[in-house]
Amino acid sequence: MKRKPMMAGNWKMNKTISEAKELALALKASAGAETKVDVVLCPPFLAIPTVAGAVAGSNIKVAAQDFFWKEKGAYTGEISAQMIKDGGCASVVIGHSERRGRFGKVEDDLVGEGLGPFGDNNTTVNTKTKAALDAGLLPIVCCGETLAERKTGKTDLVVKSQVLAALAGLSGEEIAKVVIAYEPVWAIGTGEVCDSAEANRVLGMIRGALAELVGDTAQAMQILYGGSVAPDNIEELMAQPEIDGGLVGGASLVAEKFQALIDAAAKARGGCCGCGG
Numbered sequence: 219m220k221r222k223p224m225m226a227g228n229w230k231m232n233k234t235i236s237e238a239k240e241l242a243l244a245l246k247a248s249a250g251a252e253t254k255v256d257v258v259l260c261p262p263f264l265a266i267p268t269v270a271g272a273v274a275g276s277n278i279k280v281a282a283q284d285f286f287w288k289e290k291g292a293y294t295g296e297i298s299a300q301m302i303k304d305g306g307c308a309s310v311v312i313g314h315s316e317r318r319g320r321f322g323k324v325e326d327d328l329v330g331e332g333l334g335p336f337g338d339n340n341t342t343v344n345t346k347t348k349a350a351l352d353a354g355l356l357p358i359v360c361c362g363e364t365l366a367e368r369k370t371g372k373t374d375l376v377v378k379s380q381v382l383a384a385l386a387g388l389s390g391e392e393i394a395k396v397v398i399a400y401e402p403v404w405a406i407g408t409g410e411v412c413d414s415a416e417a418n419r420v421l422g423m424i425r426g427a428l429a430e431l432v433g434d435t436a437q438a439m440q441i442l443y444g445g446s447v448a449p450d451n452i453e454e455l456m457a458q459p460e461i462d463g464g465l466v467g468g469a470s471l472v473a474e475k476f477q478a479l480i481d482a483a484a485k486a487r488g489g490c491c492g493c494g495g
């Protein structure tokens with residue numbers, strides 16, 4: 219089945235408001251008319267309205283990097299679904315490993331699930347996914363194993379349980395609206411991209427888990443790969459049939475690099491029949 223690719227740039231804690239505007243305007247100029255790829259920018263909260271304003275009138279969508287599921291109230295430091303929507307977001311990233319306290323590199327083996335400073339875990343990810351859907355936001359739900367889990371053969375177990383936990387209690391109709399992003403923790407920000415065939419295998423496993431929940435509808439769902447995606451590895455990744463695009467950190471911070479990723483996704487899958495034509 220032909221699925222439209224998505225290229226989502228997760229800017230993480232980078233870019234001041236003026237820097238964010240500059241990057242968004244550059245991408246609007248180069249990718250604003252893109253129709254073959256869903257282009258999504260995920261700026262820091264503070265820059266969301268500015269970025270949304272900068273890309274207004276183009277095909278580029280804006281997403282938040284997180285939110286809190288309560289509607290409003292005494293939750294110091296938090297931001298609601300309604301607030302990010304009001305700021306111009308159509309979508310939201312949920313359960314990024316950095317928010318689950320599962321960091322790559324040094325911290326990888328030091329910090330366990332839910333023990334990091336930001337406190338996301340499978341339960342909060344589930345609550346946030348439901349709340350995002352209720353608010354009419356497209357959830358981009360992250361999953362991925364740590365290096366220690368991979369080394370001990372737990373990749374599929376961990377990833378599948380994260381996906382099933384995130385979607386627990388949702389209707390088939392709701393699940394169909396969710397985008398899954400597989401981001402092996404050890405590949406994030408390390409320059410060590412996951413082997414494309416292995417990424418494809420894990421994504422296929424995820425699609426199989428989705429099919430257990432929603433049957434053939436799983437074939438239409440977008441599943442992304444994230445972790446050191448860059449212009450020099452995107453073609454190989456996009457050549458894999460299960461990979462529907464990328465959730466990109468570092469390479470999304472430079473307009474030319476992110477544009478190269480968008481172009482590669484359009485070329486690989488954006489054609490009339492997936493032929494690139």
Ligand code: 13P
Nearest residue numbers: 228406407445446467468
């Ligand atoms: P990098 O592309 O910098 O490895 O980050 C990936 C990521 O975590 C995107 O959410």
